[in-house]
Amino acid sequence: MRFVRRYLIPRLVQYVLVTWLGITVVFVIPRLLPSDPIESMVATLQAQGAYRDPAAVKQMVDTLRDMYGLEAGLLEQYLSFWKRLLSGDFGPSYFSFPTPVIELIGRSFPWTIGLLLTTTVLSWIIGNVTGGLSGYFTGNGMLKIFDGIVMFVRPIPYYVLGLTLVILFAYLLPLFPFGGGYTIGAQIAFTWDFIKDVLRHAFLPALSLSLLGIAVNHQTMRLIIQGVKEEDYIRYAKIAAVKEQTIFSRYAMRNALLPQITGLTLSLGQIFGGALITEIVFSYPGLGFLLYRAVVNSDYNLIMGITTISIVAITTLILIVDLLYPLFDPRIRFR
Amino acid sequence: MSHKPFALPSLLLILFWMLSACAPAAPVVVEKEVVVEKVVTPTPVPAPPKEEKIVMGFPRSETLFAQQLTGRAGTPDNFNEWVGWKNRDRGMAQLMNEPLWTIEYAVGEVINSLAAAPPQYNEDFTQMTVKLREGVYWSDGVEFTADDVVFTIEKVKATEGLNYHVQLQGVKNVYAPDKYTVVVELAEPNSRFHTYFLDRWGSLFIMPKHVFEKVEDILTFQYNPPLSLGPYVLHSYDPAGFWTAWVLRDDWDRTPTGMLYGKPKPKYVVFVVYQDPASAVIAQVRHELDAAQLTLEALRAVLTQNPHARAYRREFPWVVNTDPCITGLAFNTLKPPFDNREVRWALTLAIDIISYSANAMDGALMMSALLTPSVPLYLKEYYERMEPWLRDFTLDLGGGETFKPYDPEAPFRLAEYARSRGYVVPEDPEEIKKTFGYGWWKYAPDVAAKLLEKNGFTRGRDGKWLLPDGTPWKFTVLTDPNPGHHHYQNTFAAVQEWRKFGIDVEANVNEMWSTLNLNGQFDVSTAWPAYEPWGGHVDLYRTFDNWNSAYVERELGKPHYGHLSRWSDPRMDQIIAALKATDWNDTERIIELGIEGLKITVEEMPGIPTYTYVGALVWDTYYWTNWPGAENIYAQPYHHWPNFKYMLPFLEPTGR
Numbered sequence: 001m002r003f004v005r006r007y008l009i010p011r012l013v014q015y016v017l018v019t020w021l022g023i024t025v026v027f028v029i030p031r032l033l034p035s036d037p038i039e040s041m042v043a044t045l046q047a048q049g050a051y052r053d054p055a056a057v058k059q060m061v062d063t064l065r066d067m068y069g070l071e072a073g074l075l076e077q078y079l080s081f082w083k084r085l086l087s088g089d090f091g092p093s094y095f096s097f098p099t100p101v102i103e104l105i106g107r108s109f110p111w112t113i114g115l116l117l118t119t120t121v122l123s124w125i126i127g128n129v130t131g132g133l134s135g136y137f138t139g140n141g142m143l144k145i146f147d148g149i150v151m152f153v154r155p156i157p158y159y160v161l162g163l164t165l166v167i168l169f170a171y172l173l174p175l176f177p178f179g180g181g182y183t184i185g186a187q188i189a190f191t192w193d194f195i196k197d198v199l200r201h202a203f204l205p206a207l208s209l210s211l212l213g214i215a216v217n218h219q220t221m222r223l224i225i226q227g228v229k230e231e232d233y234i235r236y237a238k239i240a241a242v243k244e245q246t247i248f249s250r251y252a253m254r255n256a257l258l259p260q261i262t263g264l265t266l267s268l269g270q271i272f273g274g275a276l277i278t279e280i281v282f283s284y285p286g287l288g289f290l291l292y293r294a295v296v297n298s299d300y301n302l303i304m305g306i307t308t309i310s311i312v313a314i315t316t317l318i319l320i321v322d323l324l325y326p327l328f329d330p331r332i333r334f335r
Numbered sequence: 336m337s338h339k340p341f342a343l344p345s346l347l348l349i350l351f352w353m354l355s356a357c358a359p360a361a362p363v364v365v366e367k368e369v370v371v372e373k374v375v376t377p378t379p380v381p382a383p384p385k386e387e388k389i390v391m392g393f394p395r396s397e398t399l400f401a402q403q404l405t406g407r408a409g410t411p412d413n414f415n416e417w418v419g420w421k422n423r424d425r426g427m428a429q430l431m432n433e434p435l436w437t438i439e440y441a442v443g444e445v446i447n448s449l450a451a452a453p454p455q456y457n458e459d460f461t462q463m464t465v466k467l468r469e470g471v472y473w474s475d476g477v478e479f480t481a482d483d484v485v486f487t488i489e490k491v492k493a494t495e496g497l498n499y500h501v502q503l504q505g506v507k508n509v510y511a512p513d514k515y516t517v518v519v520e521l522a523e524p525n526s527r528f529h530t531y532f533l534d535r536w537g538s539l540f541i542m543p544k545h546v547f548e549k550v551e552d553i554l555t556f557q558y559n560p561p562l563s564l565g566p567y568v569l570h571s572y573d574p575a576g577f578w579t580a581w582v583l584r585d586d587w588d589r590t591p592t593g594m595l596y597g598k599p600k601p602k603y604v605v606f607v608v609y610q611d612p613a614s615a616v617i618a619q620v621r622h623e624l625d626a627a628q629l630t631l632e633a634l635r636a637v638l639t640q641n642p643h644a645r646a647y648r649r650e651f652p653w654v655v656n657t658d659p660c661i662t663g664l665a666f667n668t669l670k671p672p673f674d675n676r677e678v679r680w681a682l683t684l685a686i687d688i689i690s691y692s693a694n695a696m697d698g699a700l701m702m703s704a705l706l707t708p709s710v711p712l713y714l715k716e717y718y719e720r721m722e723p724w725l726r727d728f729t730l731d732l733g734g735g736e737t738f739k740p741y742d743p744e745a746p747f748r749l750a751e752y753a754r755s756r757g758y759v760v761p762e763d764p765e766e767i768k769k770t771f772g773y774g775w776w777k778y779a780p781d782v783a784a785k786l787l788e789k790n791g792f793t794r795g796r797d798g799k800w801l802l803p804d805g806t807p808w809k810f811t812v813l814t815d816p817n818p819g820h821h822h823y824q825n826t827f828a829a830v831q832e833w834r835k836f837g838i839d840v841e842a843n844v845n846e847m848w849s850t851l852n853l854n855g856q857f858d859v860s861t862a863w864p865a866y867e868p869w870g871g872h873v874d875l876y877r878t879f880d881n882w883n884s885a886y887v888e889r890e891l892g893k894p895h896y897g898h899l900s901r902w903s904d905p906r907m908d909q910i911i912a913a914l915k916a917t918d919w920n921d922t923e924r925i926i927e928l929g930i931e932g933l934k935i936t937v938e939e940m941p942g943i944p945t946y947t948y949v950g951a952l953v954w955d956t957y958y959w960t961n962w963p964g965a966e967n968i969y970a971q972p973y974h975h976w977p978n979f980k981y982m983l984p985f986l987e988p989t990g991r
Contacts, residue, residue: 036850039894041420043849052502053877054886054896059501061894067496096409097419098555104409107574163613171617179614184578184607185392185571280610285575289407289610296846 008323015319022311023085023304027078030295030303037094038064040297068094081304090305095297101305104290108274111181112286115202115278116271119209124264126210127217132253134218135225147222154215162208162281169204176204179283205282209275217260224256231255258329265321269314272306390623391605393580396988399601399959402615402627403608404975408576414561414569416540417497418554423537425579425606429979430567433591434534435465435484435541437978440659440870441963441971443712445533446981448591449479449541449564451515453920454529460916461524467515472589473543474563481511486544488519496554499539502531526915527876534977535659535869565980566592566599580605592980599983601959612819619644622957626974630819631699634951643957647950647972648965651758652699652770655950655972659870661708662821664812664829665860665942668902669891672790672802673858679940680730681786684740685836686829687778689748691945695821695828698753700946702745702772706865706936707875707929708947709772711968716873716926717933718773724930725774728937730782733789738782746771772946780836799837810858811843813851822848822861825945829859852899855891864942866898873922875929876914882941884908902941907932961987 038061052060065071069080084091090101130150134143153161170178182188182197228234229252237247274288287306294302388395408422416423416432423432435450445453451466471479492503505528508520521528531539543562550556560569567581581604587593607624609615612633618624620640629637634653637644646653666673666682673679692698703709704725707717725741732738749771753760761767784794791803800808814826826842833840845851852862866881868874884903888895895901910932917924952972954962963970963982970982 033847039850039853042896043853053880054883056501057896058886059504061896063495063501093409095420096413099410099413111575163611166614166617171620174621178617179609179611180577181575183391184573184605185580281614283577283608283610283614285407285577293409298850 003326007326011319011322015315019312019315022315023308024078026307026311027081027304028074030298030300031074033298036070037298037300038068038070040299041095041097068097085308090308091301093294093299093302095293095299095302101301104302105287105305105309108285108287108290111284112274112288113271115205115284115286116209116275117268119206119213120264120267120271123210123213124217124260124267127214128221128253128257128260130214131218131221132225132248132256135222136229136248136252138226146218150215150218153211154219156212158208158212159277159281161212162205162278165204165208166281177201178204181285202284205275205278205284208281209278217263220263221256221260224259225252228252228256254328258325261328262321265317266314269310269317272310272313274306391578391607393603393605395958396991397602399604399626399983399986400618400624401604401606401974401979402624403579403606404628406610407608408572408579411572411574411576411579412559413557415553415556415558417491417499417542419498422576424975425572426567426569426581426604427561428534428537428977429565429974430581430604431561431563431565431569432534432540432977433471433564434538434977435532436529436534437981438533438535438659438869438871439971439978439981440535440710440712441657441968443710443715443871445869445872446595446978448534450532456526456918459524460526460528460918461521463519463521463528465517465519465529467517468591468594469515470589470594471564471591472586473545474568474584474586475543476586477543477545479541479543479564480514481517482514483541483544484517485509485511486548487539487542490542490547490553491539494553499531502539524915526918527874529919530869530877533869535867535871536976564590566590566983567604567980570603576608578605578607592984596981596984599980600986600988601983604983616640619953619955622955625955625959626962627953628973628975629951629953631696631951634953637953637955641955641957644953644955645962645964646954647952648770651753651760652696652949653951654696654699655952656701656770656947657710657968657971658948658950659708659710660863660867660948661703661706661865661944661946662825662948663703663706663861663864663943663945664825665862665864665898665900666902667855667857667859667891668900668941669855669889670858672792672808675790676939677786677790678792679943680740681783682833683776683940683943684779684783684786685838686776686832686943686945688742688745688775688945689752689778691828691832692749693752694831695824695946696949698749698756698758698771700772700949701770702749702775703944703947704741704773704775704937705933706942706944707868707878707933708870710870710947712871712873713868714769714773717929720926721930721933722773724934725937730786732782732785736785738779740776740779740782741774742777743774745775745777746773783836794837799839807839809839809841811841813843813845813848813857813860813862815848815862816844816846821946821948825861828945829861853894853896855888855893855895855899855901857899860899862899864900864944865936872919873926873929874914874919875925875932876911879907879911879914879932882907883911898941900941902939904935904939906935910935956989958989958991959986960989961985 042057042061092098093101093104096104130146134147137143166178169176177200180201182201186194186197188194234247234251237251272287274286274291276288276292278284279286279289291306294306403425405422405424408425410421413421414427416427433448435448437446437448439446449468449471451468455464467481473479488503488506488509491497491499492506494500505521505523505525506519507522511517546562547553566584566587568584570580570582572579583599583602587598592599609618612629615624615627615629616633616636619627619637634646638646647655666679668674688702692700692702701709705717707713709718728739728741730738730740746767750760750767761770787800793801795801802808812826812829815822817823830840830842848862851857852860866878868878881898882903883897886897887901887903910928914928917928950973963972969985971978
């Protein structure tokens with residue numbers, strides 16, 4: 001009961017408050033920008049080159065503003081937003097009117113989640129294992145070489161790394177396609193051929209994200225484990241002649257993983273914002289470009305849709321980690 | 336440490352990825368004859384002969400691949416282009432739509448597309464009659480008639496939220512006296528009513544009445560698969576919005592394209608999005624992309640790497656310089672000191688167009704001294720006719736001193752610059768003018784200084800300019816953040832010139848640039864110094880009307896829907912009124928009024944025209960040849976313009 005009262009309930013309250021606050025802030029901020037969805041729409045329509053006399057454009061703006069419900073006051077719009085949200089509706093996209101926001105997100109979501117979830121988790125696992133080994137067994141020659149490679153890869157800007165992979169493996173050695181989610185004209189079906197096609201197209205974006213992800217996790221873990229290695233309990237275990245592998249896996253890695261788990265949680269939450277540069281370099285479908293376009297066009301509903309999902313994902317994952325932490329770290333239970 | 340605990344989650348993740356990647360709807364392959372219901376039945380491309388090379392699922396020798404200019408389609412399932420913006424350059428505009436009329440700016444004419452002739456107005460412009468082309472059919476076999484046009488006008492007028500709904504409120508009555516004639520009666524005189532149906536990268540397209548009359552809510556109607564009046568019909572598209580494929584109609588000869596120009600040569604046309612210019616370059620080098628519009632640097636890369644690639648011009652400056660848009664600098668004329676024409680002229684004379692051109696485009700451009708582009712028709716009807724006046728045009732510097740600012744020698748100096756860079760440049764003076772422009776304004780910083788001093792400006796001890804109140808003169812030039820756009824090129828070239836002249840100028844690279852322009856929250860902007868004219872017709876009404884004083888919102892910070900400069904002039908109002916009372920077919924009178932209007936813009940300089948928009952167009956001739964290059968201008972050259980369909984009958988397959 002004490003755990004529920006002193007640990008669980010405060011965290012649940014915090015979860016609800018942070019989620020509400022985050023969504024509210026995201027609701028207000030786009031409306032403070034100097035841009036406006038109707039004006040963006042008008043600018044795009046005018047950029048087409050089609051003739052619209054200025055008087056007609058002004059009337060069109062008034063009509064659209066009324067139709068999109070943007071004439072209402074901020075509070076009225078806010079209440080209407082929550083009413084819609086609680087019934088699972090983000091409303092229509094203003095820029096892609098009248099397509100519902102949820103449909104736009106649903107179209108991009110699987111690609112983003114598939115690519116980023118896999119690469120985030122895999123690079124976390126690989127980077128932490130190699131970083132842990134490298135930080136603990138500092139005399140190992142192979143690991144030193146690996147450290148060198150990581151030091152080389154880590155500072156490369158992501159855009160350059162992505163482009164280098166495209167040039168190397170799609171142009172000079174044409175092993176992989178240089179863009180898209182699957183071959184143009186391919187029939188999507190749950191067949192091995194199509195799965196292979198999707199994996200071939202995803203390979204280079206996944207490789208680019210994984211390389212940098214592994215490098216970041218490797219270096220962070222290496223630093224953490226070097227600190228852990230100097231702790232008294234490690235020294236004591238060594239004096240007590242506990243096997244080196246056991247000290248590494250049970251004592252050093254287990255303790256060093258705690259901050260990395262928090263890092264993983266946050267990275268997983270950020271997945272929902274997409275990977276804009278990956279999508280641009282590899283013409284890969286995903287949420288990043290959708291969010292970028294929503295921001296540029298002040299598509300309030302679409303911004304709210306994507307960021308609400310992202311906020312809920314991050315706060316929920318943090319809540320889960322908070323609830324699981326006592327299992328990893330007994331000290332939390334005893335406080 | 337055991338690896339086993341990670342094995343199962345990893346496998347699950349990979350499986351999840353595969354499943355999730357399959358989650359979007361299949362690329363929709365559309366059967367031709369179906370009208371309202373969305374069809375997702377896969378109809379694979381017919382199996383080609385065994386030796387046929389297949390690229391991206393299409394027989395390469397029969398397929399033309401073109402780059403989609405406006406990027407990934409936001410609503411790939413939706414083809415209802417009467418609502419909002421629909422990335423129409425994925426083939427809808429170029430292959431599916433036929434408007435009543437189409438602008439052809441490279442040849443300098445208006446093509447009668449669905450219309451059989453130009454519009455006919457009554458004397459007071461309250462009635463417009465359109466004769467339609469006979470024998471045109473929708474792609475489902477239903478004949479296109481005047482009923483479709485009448486239905487479209489009535490439907491759009493009646494439905495709030497549809498594009499052009501506001502513009503059609505002026506229609507009093509519309510009817511079809513016979514199957515191929517439409518009469519529109521207007522509540523107020525409007526001599527330019529037909530221009531809503533004149534396609535220049537967009538217009539009001541005609542709805543198939545037999546489909547739309549059954550639709551309850553037209554705003555949410557997806558119109559998928561769409562019907563076509565053009566020579567191609569939708570074949571399939573990517574639900575993620577990266578590509579759209581079109582197939583030639585069996586009855587292509589029952590479309591205006593077929594009737595006017597013959598059979599389009601490619602059987603398939605596929606529009607593909609390349610979000611990164613480097614990817615487009617690689618695709619062109621690998622012969623996977625036939626037509627692309629790139630940056631100048633990317634154009635050079637393709638020409639270097641692909642021996643089969645060519646640009647619009649085979650030699651320097653390569654680029655398309657006949658585009659119907661003028662680039663340059665627009666002043667916020669309601670904001671001091673830009674409300675003073677002599678200050679605007681001083682800033683013009685502080686620009687050395689040669690170094691400006693070098694900074695903006697390495698000299699690969701066509702300088703333009705008028706606020707209208709150097710398309711062939713305007714060179715003939717405006718630039719050449721106005722040349723004597725331009726040479727005589729004089730500025731009053733005060734104290735009895737005058738200055739003639741026009742410089743007809745500027746293009747020759749730009750040609751010299753290009754030669755000094757090692758480029759091959761024509762020797763013939765007429766060719767040089769056609770390549771680099773007819774002239775520009777003199778680089779005269781001393782004259783610019785006199786004009787500023789005349790208006791109370793002074794120089795500080797550091798040589799920098801001070802405003803009449805003695806404070807340092809600082810301002811910004813607003814631009815779009817896209818480095819590939821001419822707005823951006825103009826901004827940095829101007830900043831450099833004006834800094835050299837001693838003004839503290841900064842570039843304002845801003846994602847919100849279009850909104851800031853709309854609300855007048857800028858000093859100088861590079862978002863088009865004048866509204867685009869038609870290019871293929873001499874009428875400058877739509878350019879001038881954007882400067883109409885009736886529209887000007889004088890309070891900065893509030894949106895203004897005319898030209899962003901918010902400039903107006905009573906003399907220009909008179910020209911606008913006179914144009915409005917002039918028949919569209921009376922071209923001589925229109926030219927006269929156009930010249931008078933352009934003279935006012937020269938005197939007032941509300942924006943500085945710098946160069947006609949240049950397009951870094953690259954064609955790969957490996958599979959398709961006979962593109963409309965500068966040596967063979969039979970059509971406008973862009974694949975993203977609606978006229979692309981009229982170019983396709985002239986292309987020739989190489990047989991590869």
